[in-house]
Amino acid sequence: MATSSSDAAPRWLADGEAHVWRPYCQHHTAPRPLPVREARGSRLVLSDGRELIDGIASWWTAAHGYQHPHLVAAVAAQLQRLPHVAFGGLAHEGAYELCRRLATLLPAPLSRVFLVESGSVAVEVALKICRQAAANQGHPERRRVMAFDGGYHGDTFATMRLCDPVDGMHRAFPQNEADVLHAAIPSDDEEWAAFEARFAREAPSMCGVIIEPLLQAAGGMRLHSSDVLRRLRALCDAHGVWLVFDEIATGFFRTGSRFALDEAGVTPDVVTLGKALTGGMLPLACAVASEALFEAFLDDEPSFALQHGPTYMGNALACAAALASLDLFDDEGMATQVARLSGWLWAGLRPLREHPLVLDVRVKGAMGAVVLRPGAAPSSESYVQRGVFLRPLRLTRCDVLYLMPPLVLSEAEAALACGAIVASLDALR
Numbered sequence: 001m002a003t004s005s006s007d008a009a010p011r012w013l014a015d016g017e018a019h020v021w022r023p024y025c026q027h028h029t030a031p032r033p034l035p036v037r038e039a040r041g042s043r044l045v046l047s048d049g050r051e052l053i054d055g056i057a058s059w060w061t062a063a064h065g066y067q068h069p070h071l072v073a074a075v076a077a078q079l080q081r082l083p084h085v086a087f088g089g090l091a092h093e094g095a096y097e098l099c100r101r102l103a104t105l106l107p108a109p110l111s112r113v114f115l116v117e118s119g120s121v122a123v124e125v126a127l128k129i130c131r132q133a134a135a136n137q138g139h140p141e142r143r144r145v146m147a148f149d150g151g152y153h154g155d156t157f158a159t160m161r162l163c164d165p166v167d168g169m170h171r172a173f174p175q176n177e178a179d180v181l182h183a184a185i186p187s188d189d190e191e192w193a194a195f196e197a198r199f200a201r202e203a204p205s206m207c208g209v210i211i212e213p214l215l216q217a218a219g220g221m222r223l224h225s226s227d228v229l230r231r232l233r234a235l236c237d238a239h240g241v242w243l244v245f246d247e248i249a250t251g252f253f254r255t256g257s258r259f260a261l262d263e264a265g266v267t268p269d270v271v272t273l274g275k276a277l278t279g280g281m282l283p284l285a286c287a288v289a290s291e292a293l294f295e296a297f298l299d300d301e302p303s304f305a306l307q308h309g310p311t312y313m314g315n316a317l318a319c320a321a322a323l324a325s326l327d328l329f330d331d332e333g334m335a336t337q338v339a340r341l342s343g344w345l346w347a348g349l350r351p352l353r354e355h356p357l358v359l360d361v362r363v364k365g366a367m368g369a370v371v372l373r374p375g376a377a378p379s380s381e382s383y384v385q386r387g388v389f390l391r392p393l394r395l396t397r398c399d400v401l402y403l404m405p406p407l408v409l410s411e412a413e414a415a416l417a418c419g420a421i422v423a424s425l426d427a428l429r
């Protein structure tokens with residue numbers, strides 16, 4: 001079928017599309033993806049020359065914008081020396097320097113970094129750390145992990161089980177949930193009392209609790225207060241349960257502070273990082289554990305060692321990108337930049353609170369979300385026509401149209417991005 005868009009499509013797209021299986025895509029009905037020729041700063045350049053602001057920064061990774069010269073130079077230099085070497089029995093400078101620097105950025109006692117290639121695997125490793133530490137300490141019965149409604153922790157089998165059971169993206173995989181306890185995040189004293197009683201009952205079979213601190217991202221851009229995290233920390237301490245913060249989305253200034261745990265003033269036993277770690281250059285993620293957890297693996301018995309080791313663990317190109325990305329995040333102006341961006345997002349989206357289809361408008365750091373009635377969010381095409389690339393989240397209870405742009409977005413670009421959302425929704429009135 002010849003449509004005008006396929007006529008304009010580059011040859012490689014037409015030739016390859018019979019062989020590509022796209023993510024979260026109903027191929028029977030989905031429109032063609034947009035062919036991207038290159039990307040610069042906050043903008044994607046399509047094969048026909050059109051430029052779009054990337055409102056979601058390549059799934060929240062491209063924090064410094066595309067083709068940042070510092071990142072490009074670091075990866076190019078690494079490529080000349082060593083693109084990759086296995087991490088088993090061998091070591092290279094970039095990975096060791098990266099682990100050391102991450103540990104200095106995180107509060108003590110978070111100090112042991114396990115490098116992997118994707119966020120889902122980082123969460124898997126965090127789960128394995130909690131589970132195996134409990135077993136090593138003589139408590140194999142502590143197998144279960146508590147996770148929260150509205151959460152998202154990845155797409156692999158174990159991480160799917162942690163995602164919101166109703167609203168998550170994995171309804172096609174009903175699970176044996178024996179190892180996962182789902183709970184709602186308590187919101188008032190009465191709910192906390194019930195939650196604490198349940199926690200005390202279940203704790204003897206639990207090794208960990210996992211939460212995305214302050215912002216539950218892919219599960220619907222839902223916010224909670226630091227107080228939730230303080231109370232969870234206290235409960236975990238009281239009952240000998242490890243606390244895991246999944247900061248794959250929130251880390252590196254997305255919520256305003258370097259890590260959400262900095263704003264909360266709460267230190268977990270494990271934190272997972274990913275997404276913006278390499279500034280969108282290469283796939284890299286990690287789980288960072290406390291020294292106490294690490295020590296639970298030390299023994300003369302070889303099988304007490306953490307049983308994990310991905311083939312591309314500590315990839316040298318990815319580590320070089322991450323080190324350069326950390327340099328940019330070290331800029332003193334970063335928090336101020338995000339605070340300014342936050343103000344622009346709020347100014348641009350706030351008027352939508354009066355819109356009849358809008359249930360809520362939320363801004364936190366460099367995230368702005370418009371919550372709509374289910375099915376109400378216009379499709380990506382509507383924003384593309386207005387110069388912005390966006391992908392609304394479609395959940396059972398609501399649609400969430402959100403911006404998680406590069407942190408370097410300018411005021412004019414923020415106005416354009418918010419304006420595209422407002423215009424798309426106004427066209428529905």
Ligand SMILES: *Cc1c(COP(=O)(O)O)cnc(C)c1O
Nearest residue numbers: 118119120152153154246248249
């Ligand atoms: C994206 C995300 C993951 C999964 O990361 P992948 O790299 O896509 O596997 C896990 N947890 C959170 C909070 C995320 O936002």
